[in-house]
Amino acid sequence: MxxxxxxxxxxxxxxxxxxxxxxxxxxxxxxxxxxxxxxxxxxxxxxxxxxxxxxxxxxxxxxxxxxxxxxxxxxxxxxxxxxxxxxxxxSDEAGQIRVGLISVGTSTVLPIAMRKFRDIHPAVLLSPFSETTGVQLRMLLENELEVGLMRPARLPSYLRGEVIYREGMCVAMSSDHPLATRESLTAEDLVGQPLMRFIAKIGTGFEPTINKYLADVGVQPEQGPEYTSTAAGLCLVAGGMGLAIMPYSAAVNAYPGISYLPIDLGGILAEVSMVTRAGPMDRKLKDLCDVIRGICAPGGEMDPHRRIL
Missing domain, CATH: 1.10.10.10 (Winged helix-like DNA-binding domain superfamily/Winged helix DNA-binding domain)
Known part of the structure; x- marks a missing residue:
């Protein structure tokens, strides 16, 4: 009153x-x-x-x-x-779900998921944490995350995961690089180019698969600098230190002075996994996982064929 x-x-x-x-x-x-x-x-x-x-x-x-x-x-x-x-x-509708996500391949998933999930559970807060695959696995172990969107990795028995999204690769290069005027690239275009190497902190990522493919087709790029994060790699690219093979979604970062060209690597795709703790899952988390699956499914908002570089 x-x-x-x-x-x-x-x-x-x-x-x-x-x-x-x-x-x-x-x-x-x-x-x-x-x-x-x-x-x-x-x-x-x-x-x-x-x-x-x-x-x-x-x-x-x-x-x-x-x-x-x-x-x-x-x-x-x-x-x-x-x-x-x-x-x-x-009625247990409110609460918080903590979501881990890698910087490339998932940054557009969560905003869409937030909007769709809010229609189902308006009282539940989704809290994003941008972390590497290794950090997300530790956070899941220590109950600091409910779900993680990450690169596929060998999972311990207390976790379960599924690949929810695959996308093609592109080459990031300085916009003044001679190849930047091309519309797309093939593996042969990398001959003699300084190709930077991504060092995964856990697992192997897709780097060994790419290296094997290049060796199989007889392509020998020059060794460029190493990097451990997308942000670091793009900084090196913008500085003209070399080329970097990355998933299509790296182009979302839109760093100034960088061009992204699709490359045919024999069908090699970058994968994103959704990982949760094993065991029973409450309805809120189950609904969120279902929303993310729908977004990443063929025809969904994250369908790779709808991505524009």
Whole structure:
């Protein structure tokens, strides 16, 4: 209660503002007109000004009433939202899901997932953590994440994972590189070029697969610098230190001075896995995993064939 004004006063006021007739408004509340009129009078007394002009023929809102109407509507709307949120909390609908994601291949998944998941569980907060695959695995072990989006890795028995997304590769290079004018590349275009090497902190990534393919087709690039993160690799590329083979989604970073060209590497794809702890999964986490699967499925928002470099 604020200044003696109760919720029922606001509801009665808004109903009368809609009907502009004491009898009809009271009838909608299944109450007699006299006590209804008394409640409106009580509200006006507590506000200190008339909200309606009354005559024997009609009821009209005063200027003060018109101004008060929007505030009353907002108060009741906020109250209804608060009640809904409280009930959701009591029914285990509220809470937090912590999501790990690597910087490349997943940065566009989570924003889409957040919007879709909110339609299902509006009271649940999704908290993203941008971490490498190795850090995500440790965080899952220590119950600091509920789900991780990462590169495939050998998983311990307490975790389970599934590949949810695959995408082709591109070559990142300085925009003033002679190859930057091309529309696409083949493995042969890498001959004699300084190719930088990504060092995975855990697992092997797709680097060994790419190196084997290049060796099989007789391509021998020059050895460029090593890097351990996409951000570091792109900094080296922008500085003209070499070329880097990366997943298509690296182009989302849009670093200035860098061009991204698709490359045919014999069908080699970069994979993203969704990893959770093994064992029973609550409904909220299950629903989130289903949303992410749908986004990454063929025809979904992350369909590689719809990606534009």
């Amino acid at each position: 604020i200044n003696g004004i109760e919720i029922r006063h606001l509801r009665y006021f808004l109903l009368l503002a809609e009907e502009l007739h004491f009898g009809r408004a009271a009838e909608r509340l299944h109450m007699a007109q006299a006590p209804f009129s008394q409640q409106i009078k009580q509200l006006e007394e507590r506000i200190g000004t008339p909200l309606f002009h009354r005559t024997t023929r009609k009821v009209q809102m005063s200027e003060a009433g018109r101004r008060f109407q929007s505030y009353a509507q907002q108060v009741l709307s906020d109250l209804d939202e608060g009640v809904r949120f409280a009930r959701a909390t009591a």
